[in-house]
Amino acid sequence: MNLSKFFKNAFLVMLACLVLSACATKKVQNQMQGDVYTGTETVEYLASGVPDRVFFATNESVLTTASRDTLRKQAEWLRKNSKINVVLEGHADERGTREYNLALGERRANAAKDYLMTYGISANRISVISYGKERPVDSGSNPLAWSKNRRSVTVKAN
Amino acid sequence: MRNLIIIIAFNFLFLKPVYSLIEVDITRGNLDPLPIAVSPLHVDIKSEEFKDLRIKDLGENISKIIERNFRSTGLFNPLKKDAFVQKPDIAHLKPRFEDWRLIKAQALVTGKLLVKDEKLKVEFRLWDLTAAKEMTALAFTTTPSNWRRVAHIISDKIYERLTGEEGYFDTRIIYVAESGPKNQRVKKLAIMDQDGYNTKYLTLGNELVLTPRFNPTNQMVTYMSYFRNMPRVYLLDIETGTQEVVGNFPGMTFAPRFSPDGKKIIMSFAMDGNSDIYTMDLENRIVERITNHPSIDTSPSYSPDGKFICFNSDRSGYQQIYIMRKDGTKVKRISFGKGLYGTPVWSPRGDLIAFTKLHKGKFYIGVMRTDGTGERLLTENYYQEAPSWSPNGRVLIFYRETKTDSEGKGFSAKLWSIDLTGYNERMVKTESDASDPSWSSLLSN
Numbered sequence: 001m002n003l004s005k006f007f008k009n010a011f012l013v014m015l016a017c018l019v020l021s022a023c024a025t026k027k028v029q030n031q032m033q034g035d036v037y038t039g040t041e042t043v044e045y046l047a048s049g050v051p052d053r054v055f056f057a058t059n060e061s062v063l064t065t066a067s068r069d070t071l072r073k074q075a076e077w078l079r080k081n082s083k084i085n086v087v088l089e090g091h092a093d094e095r096g097t098r099e100y101n102l103a104l105g106e107r108r109a110n111a112a113k114d115y116l117m118t119y120g121i122s123a124n125r126i127s128v129i130s131y132g133k134e135r136p137v138d139s140g141s142n143p144l145a146w147s148k149n150r151r152s153v154t155v156k157a158n
Numbered sequence: 159m160r161n162l163i164i165i166i167a168f169n170f171l172f173l174k175p176v177y178s179l180i181e182v183d184i185t186r187g188n189l190d191p192l193p194i195a196v197s198p199l200h201v202d203i204k205s206e207e208f209k210d211l212r213i214k215d216l217g218e219n220i221s222k223i224i225e226r227n228f229r230s231t232g233l234f235n236p237l238k239k240d241a242f243v244q245k246p247d248i249a250h251l252k253p254r255f256e257d258w259r260l261i262k263a264q265a266l267v268t269g270k271l272l273v274k275d276e277k278l279k280v281e282f283r284l285w286d287l288t289a290a291k292e293m294t295a296l297a298f299t300t301t302p303s304n305w306r307r308v309a310h311i312i313s314d315k316i317y318e319r320l321t322g323e324e325g326y327f328d329t330r331i332i333y334v335a336e337s338g339p340k341n342q343r344v345k346k347l348a349i350m351d352q353d354g355y356n357t358k359y360l361t362l363g364n365e366l367v368l369t370p371r372f373n374p375t376n377q378m379v380t381y382m383s384y385f386r387n388m389p390r391v392y393l394l395d396i397e398t399g400t401q402e403v404v405g406n407f408p409g410m411t412f413a414p415r416f417s418p419d420g421k422k423i424i425m426s427f428a429m430d431g432n433s434d435i436y437t438m439d440l441e442n443r444i445v446e447r448i449t450n451h452p453s454i455d456t457s458p459s460y461s462p463d464g465k466f467i468c469f470n471s472d473r474s475g476y477q478q479i480y481i482m483r484k485d486g487t488k489v490k491r492i493s494f495g496k497g498l499y500g501t502p503v504w505s506p507r508g509d510l511i512a513f514t515k516l517h518k519g520k521f522y523i524g525v526m527r528t529d530g531t532g533e534r535l536l537t538e539n540y541y542q543e544a545p546s547w548s549p550n551g552r553v554l555i556f557y558r559e560t561k562t563d564s565e566g567k568g569f570s571a572k573l574w575s576i577d578l579t580g581y582n583e584r585m586v587k588t589e590s591d592a593s594d595p596s597w598s599s600l601l602s603n
Contacts, residue, residue, distance in 0.1 A: 059476065061431070094559070097500035097514050097543045098368060098594070099413040100470060100477055102389070103426065103433040103454040106410055110431030129387065130410055130428065134366055139340040139566020141540075 037147035075119035093146035105130030191235040195263040200247035202272035223309035232582030336591040354587040375420030492530030507551035514543040557593040
C-alpha cells in the first residue's frame with residue numbers, strides 16, 4: 001500500500017465516521033424540540049390515534065402545541081366513551097429535588113386536566129396524581145431520557 | 159450506687175471549672191486530629207453470662223465503637239491498641255501518664271464493667287495526659303443488651319468534654335431503604351443507629367414511601383406514603399408501630415416536618431396545580447394555611463425557636479429559598495446566588511440554613527446565614543440533595559445518586575455525611591441503597 005492510498009482510505013474512514021455521528025445527532029434532535037420530547041418511543045395509545053401522554057420542558061408545566069393536539073384527541077375520545085374515567089399521572093425528571101418535583105408533577109398533570117376540561121370533560125371524571133421523579137420511564141441519565149420522563153400520562157381508571 | 163454518686167460529685171466539684179490544656183478546636187476544619195487512646199474497658203471477673211452476649215469481649219467491643227465514633231468526626235485520631243502500655247484495670251485506677259505520652263496520646267479513656275443480676279454496670283474516666291489529670295468520670299447501670307448505646311453515651315460524654323459541644327452519637331437515622339431497578343424502585347422506611355448498626359425496617363415496601371422526619375422531642379416520625387395510591391403525609395409512632403394520616407386533605411400532602419416543640423406538622427398541600435404550606439396541630443387537629451400563592455411553596459422548615467419558617471418557592475420564576483414569620487407574613491427571599499435552590503433546613507443552632515443548590519448541571523450541599531449572606535458550598539456532585547442536621551448542628555447527612563449509562567445501568571443511592579466546615583466527607587454505611595435521611599435528637603436526653 002502506498003502512502004497516498006493509505007491517506008485516501010483514512011480519509012474515507014473519517015468521512016464515514018462524521019456521517020454516522022451526524023446521523024446519531026440528528027436522530028436525537030428529531031426526538032426533541034428545544035428540550036421537549038417529540039418522539040413516540042415511549043408513547044402508548046388509549047385508542048387508535050389517541051396518544052396517552054404529553055411532554056414538558058425542564059421546570060415547565062406549559063402545554064406545547066403538540067401537547068394540546070394530543071389532549072384534544074383525548075378529549076374527543078373521552079366524549080365518545082362517556083363511561084370511562086381517567087387518572088392523569090404527572091412526572092418530573094431526576095434533575096430536581098424530590099419535594100419540588102412532587103409539586104411540579106402535580107402542576108403538570110393539572111395543566112393537562114385543565115385543558116381536557118376546557119374541551120368539555122367533567123372534572124369528576126378526571127383525577128390527578130403526582131409521582132414526582134419516582135417513576136421514570138427511561139432510566140438513563142441524559143437529556144433525551146429526562147425529556148421522556150417530564151410527562152403527564154392519561155391512564156384509564158376503570 | 160454510692161460509687162456513682164461519689165464519681166459524679168467529684169466530677170462536679172473539681173473538674174468542670176478546670177480548663178484543661180487539651181481542647182479540640184472545632185471552629186475550623188480540623189487538619190490535626192487529637193490523638194486519643196481508648197483502652198478496652200476492664201471486664202470484672204465476677205461478671206455473669208447474659209443471653210448470647212460475649213461478656214469476655216464486651217469491654218473491647220465497647221472501646222471499638224467509641225473509637226469508630228471518634229474517627230468518624232474527623233476531630234480525633236484513635237491510636238492503635240497494640241502500642242498501649244498499661245493493662246485496662248490498672249490504667250483505669252490511675253494511668254502512668256508519662257508512659258501514655260510516649261505513644262503520643264494526649265487523651266486516654268479507661269473504664270470497667272460488670273454484668274450481674276441481668277444488669278450492666280459501666281464506669282469510665284477521661285484523662286488529660288498532658289496535664290496528668292482526670293477530666294471527667296461517669297458511672298451508670300443499664301440492661302446488658304443496651305451495650306452499644308453504652309458505647310455511644312460514653313462517646314457523647316467525652317466528645318462534650320473535649321469539644322464543648324453536645325455529642326451526637328447516641329442518635330438514630332431514619333431513612334428510605336431502596337432496592338430494585340431505577341424505574342420501579344421499592345422503597346421502605348428504615349431506621350438504624352447513627353453508626354449504621356441495628357437496622358430495622360418499618361414498612362414492607364408495598365407502597366412508595368418518601369421523606370421520613372423525626373420529631374425532635376420524641377420518637378415519632380412523619381413521612382409521606384402512597385398507600386392506596388393516595389399520596390399523603392402520615393404520622394408514625396416507631397415504638398408502637400401505630401400510624402395515621404395527617405389531616406383530611408382532598409389531595410396530595412407532602413414535604414412534612416415537625417415544629418421544634420414537636421406539637422405541629424408543617425407540610426405542603428397540592429390542589430389544582432398549586433402547592434401551598436399548611437400546618438396541623440397534633441393535639442387539637444386544627445389545620446392552618448400558612449402560604450397562599452399561585453406558585454409552588456414547599457419544603458418548609460421551622461427555626462429552632464419556632465418563630466420563623468424557611469421554605470422553597472418558585473414565585474420568582476425558579477426555585478429559591480424564602481423565610482417568613484410562622485403565621486406566613488413578612489415573606490422574604492434570601493437566596494440570590496446563581497442557580498436554583500431547594501430543600502432549606504434550619505440548623506438546630508439557629509444561625510444557618512442548609513440547602514441543595516443546582517447550578518450548571520451540578521448539585522451542591524451548602525449553608526447560608528438566615529439572611530442569605532455567607533453562602534458556603536460544602537460539596538459538589540452529579541446528584542445529591544436533602545441535607546439533615548445532626549442534633550448539635552455540627553454535621554449534615556444527605557443522599558447522593560450516581561449517574562446511569564444510556565441503558566439506565568449503574569444506579570445507586572447512598573447516604574453521605576459532611577462536617578459543617580466542608581471537611582470530613584464520608585459515606586454512611588447502610589444495608590441497602592438509601593435516601594432521604596433524617597437525624598434524631600439525642601436519645602439519652
